Amino acid sequence: MCVVQVLACRARGLDDSGECDRFDRLWALADEELVLDPLTTEDDRAAPAQAAVPVPSPLVTGSRPAPLANARSASNLLPDPDKSRAVLFGVGTYTHLEALPGVPAGLRDLGTALTAPTGAFSPEHAQVMVDPGSATEILDVVKEASDTAEDTLLLYFSGHGLIDSHSGDLSLALPESRYEAEYTSLQYNWIRRAVIESPARRKLVILDCCYSGRAAGVMGGGNDPLPLIAIEGTALITATSESRMALAPTGEPYTVFTGELIDLLRRGVADGPQVLDIDLIFNELRRRSVAKARPMPQMQHRGSMGRLPLAINPQYRAEPPS
Numbered sequence: 001m002c003v004v005q006v007l008a009c010r011a012r013g014l015d016d017s018g019e020c021d022r023f024d025r026l027w028a029l030a031d032e033e034l035v036l037d038p039l040t041t042e043d044d045r046a047a048p049a050q051a052a053v054p055v056p057s058p059l060v061t062g063s064r065p066a067p068l069a070n071a072r073s074a075s076n077l078l079p080d081p082d083k084s085r086a087v088l089f090g091v092g093t094y095t096h097l098e099a100l101p102g103v104p105a106g107l108r109d110l111g112t113a114l115t116a117p118t119g120a121f122s123p124e125h126a127q128v129m130v131d132p133g134s135a136t137e138i139l140d141v142v143k144e145a146s147d148t149a150e151d152t153l154l155l156y157f158s159g160h161g162l163i164d165s166h167s168g169d170l171s172l173a174l175p176e177s178r179y180e181a182e183y184t185s186l187q188y189n190w191i192r193r194a195v196i197e198s199p200a201r202r203k204l205v206i207l208d209c210c211y212s213g214r215a216a217g218v219m220g221g222g223n224d225p226l227p228l229i230a231i232e233g234t235a236l237i238t239a240t241s242e243s244r245m246a247l248a249p250t251g252e253p254y255t256v257f258t259g260e261l262i263d264l265l266r267r268g269v270a271d272g273p274q275v276l277d278i279d280l281i282f283n284e285l286r287r288r289s290v291a292k293a294r295p296m297p298q299m300q301h302r303g304s305m306g307r308l309p310l311a312i313n314p315q316y317r318a319e320p321p322s
């Protein structure tokens with residue numbers, strides 16, 4: 001995508017943004033045709049670049065997806081657990097802000113749902129951090145995961161989200177954060193930078209906090225050639241929009257967004273495909289939000305990232321042989 005942008009900039013009369021969009025659509029179409037083409041061989045379909053996309057994403061609800069193109073087991077449809085990394089971090093106990101008692105259990109149970117045997121990540125490469133002491137403690141772990149992930153990188157935050165009073169950017173509140181002191185929080189831009197610098201083929205950031213939609217508007221700075229959403233192989237899911245509060249009702253075991261995600265991964269989707277990819281997960285989360293009149297999750301992603309599988313669907317039923 002960077003090459004396309006540079007070439008478009010050097011060609012007179014071409015809009016680089018439009019050309020990048022055209023190339024992205026062409027790439028996605030060719031990728032889909034490789035999966036669906038009956039003339040492709042099993043070696044073609046099993047190639048590393050296609051390992052996570054054998055199941056077309058069910059963007060239209062109410063119809064049963066087509067059966068798998070081959071007989072590989074469901075675990076082989078997930079990202080390579082040895083080459084993938086996940087960091088789930090968040091804060092439940094605050095000194096100056098309202099406590100979020102559902103965050104610790106939510107992070108731990110979500111970590112379990114995302115790990116083997118049904119999840120995409122191995123337990124030894126999925127780290128959960130509850131009430132981390134400082135931004136440095138978080139970023140050291142995030143940096144290590146970012147640098148060592150080759151297949152898939154997942155970063156997940158649950159806690160209070162704050163808005164920087166000067167820049168308007170999103171900050172992630174730490175245990176000692178204060179509303180009037182932006183320097184006591186973790187700037188989301190540091191998380192974004194770790195994602196951009198990671199060699200992982202696919203990178204997913206999920207934010208369960210107030211105003212999390214602001215992360216989608218973060219653009220590249222002077223040292224960053226492209227905004228996060230313009231980088232192929234990245235996706236961002238947020239619990240709410242840039243101006244809405246996320247919910248953590250008193251007495252519930254989890255925050256609303258994390259709780260729905262845990263329930264979805266545990267229970268699966270009836271009449272759904274063999275694996276739960278992020279398009280399917282996002283569409284189901286939005287459907288539940290509409291039904292319950294709760295804040296609407298947001299998502300941005302590039303290319304085929306919507307077909308990134310995170311877990312095996314517990315309710316999958318294979319088609320009977322004809």
